[in-house]
Amino acid sequence: MRSYALSEISNPDDDMDLDVVEPWLLPLDVWHRAKGGRMVEFAGYMMPVQYEGIIAEHLWTRENAGLFDVSHMGQLFVSGEGAEAALEAVLPIDLSTLLLGAVRYSLLLDENGGILDDLMVARWAQGFYLVVNGATKWDDIGTFRELLPDEVTLNHLDDRALLAIQGPKAFAALDRHVSGEHPLSALTFMKGGRFSLGGVEAWISRSGYTGEDGFEISLPSEAAGHVADLLCGEAEVKPAGLGARDSLRLEAGLPLYGHDLSSETGPVDAGLQFGVNKRRRVEGGFPGAARVQADLANGTARRRIGLALEGRMAAREGAKIFSGNQEVGIVTSGGFSPSLQHPIAMAYVDTALAAEGTALSIEMRGKRLDAKVVSMPFVPHRYHR
Incomplete structure (x- = not known):
C-alpha cells in the first residue's frame, strides 16, 4: 500500500x-x-x-x-x-x-x-x-x-x-x-x-x-x-x-470513460445526473457546480442515447449519425449484441432527436445503416435489490 x-x-x-x-x-x-x-x-x-x-x-x-x-x-x-x-x-x-x-x-x-x-x-x-x-x-x-x-x-x-x-x-x-x-x-x-x-x-x-x-x-x-x-x-x-x-x-447501457464519457461531456448530457446527489444539486460547492446546475435547469444541446441497428453490421466508435442528410451526432460505443442478436450502440445526438423511436442513420464504410433510438439498458438489469 x-x-x-x-x-x-x-x-x-x-x-x-x-x-x-x-x-x-x-x-x-x-x-x-x-x-x-x-x-x-x-x-x-x-x-x-x-x-x-x-x-x-x-x-x-x-x-x-x-x-x-x-x-x-x-x-x-x-x-x-x-x-x-x-x-x-x-x-x-x-x-x-x-x-x-x-x-x-x-x-x-x-x-x-x-x-x-x-x-x-x-x-x-x-x-x-x-x-x-x-x-x-x-x-x-x-x-x-x-x-x-x-x-x-x-x-x-x-x-x-x-x-x-x-x-x-x-x-x-x-x-x-x-x-x-x-x-x-x-x-x-x-x-x-x-x-x-x-x-x-x-x-x-x-x-x-x-x-x-x-x-x-x-x-x-x-x-x-x-x-x-x-x-x-x-x-x-x-x-x-x-x-x-x-x-x-x-448491453447494460453503462458508459465507459474515455469512450462515452470525457471532459467534453457533463453529467446531464451524459444522463448521469443521479451521480450528483440531490442536496448537492441545490447547494453546489463542488467543481463544475455552476454548469451542472445550469444544465439541470435549462437542459443540454445533446444527450447520450441508445440505438438499435437493423441488419448485422455494427456501428463503431466515431461513426457519424445523420437525420436525413444532416449530421446530428456521433457513436461512442457500438457492437453486436450477443444477447439480442442485433447491433446496438451508444451515442450523443442533438437533444431534439433523442426521443425513443426516432429514426436515424449511421455512416459506416461508405454505407448508411438504419437505426432508431431505444431506451437503455438494452438488456434489463438484474441487480439484487
Missing part, C-alpha cells in the same frame, strides 16, 4: 525512463496465461481480452457466472481529520446519507463541469474507499492531491487486487467460500462488507459493471490466484476477459 500526505504525492512516473514504458502486469498475469487468456495492452496493463471467446464468455456470464480481473482499476482510501467534508468539496456526492458499508456512484468533475472520471465511493469505518478507472487513476490521484487539504491522507492500495464475479449464479458460487459476521446474503445491490474468502481477508461489495447480479472483491494481491482458483473450481464459474466485459456493459 502506498500512503501519501497529499502535499508529498509525486508523479508515479517521475523516476521512470519515459522513452521506454513497459505495460504493467496484473497480479494474475501468469494465471491468465495458464488459463489460455489472450493478452492485450489496455490502460497501461497487459490484460486478457478473451479465453474461450468473447461471445461464449458473454453468454456464459448472462446465464451462469463469469470471473473478471479488474485489478487495473485504482483502489484508493481517503481518511483523516475532515475527510468527509473535504471529499464533498471534490465530488458532487452527499456523504451524510452514505451509511457504513454502502457504495455509491459518483463523478470527478473539472471546473467547467466536464467529467474527469466516474468512480465508486464506499464508506469504511475509518474513511472512504474509492474505485477509479485504471486509465485515469494517476491523473485522479493528482487531482485529489490538488483539491484535498494536507491533513487528509490518500492511500493508493496498490498491494490489492480486484476481482469481479458476475452473473445470476455468482452468489451461489461465492457463498460456498465466504464467512463473516454477517452472511453474504445480507448484501444487497451497492452494499459491501468484510469477509473471509477461502481464508483470505476481503472487502466484498454487491456491485459490478455487467448489469447482472454480482460481486466485486478487493483482496491482497498475493492471494488473488488462490481465490481465482477457488471460484473457477465451481461449476458455475468460468474466467471472462475484457471483450465480454465490454459487450456486457454495453
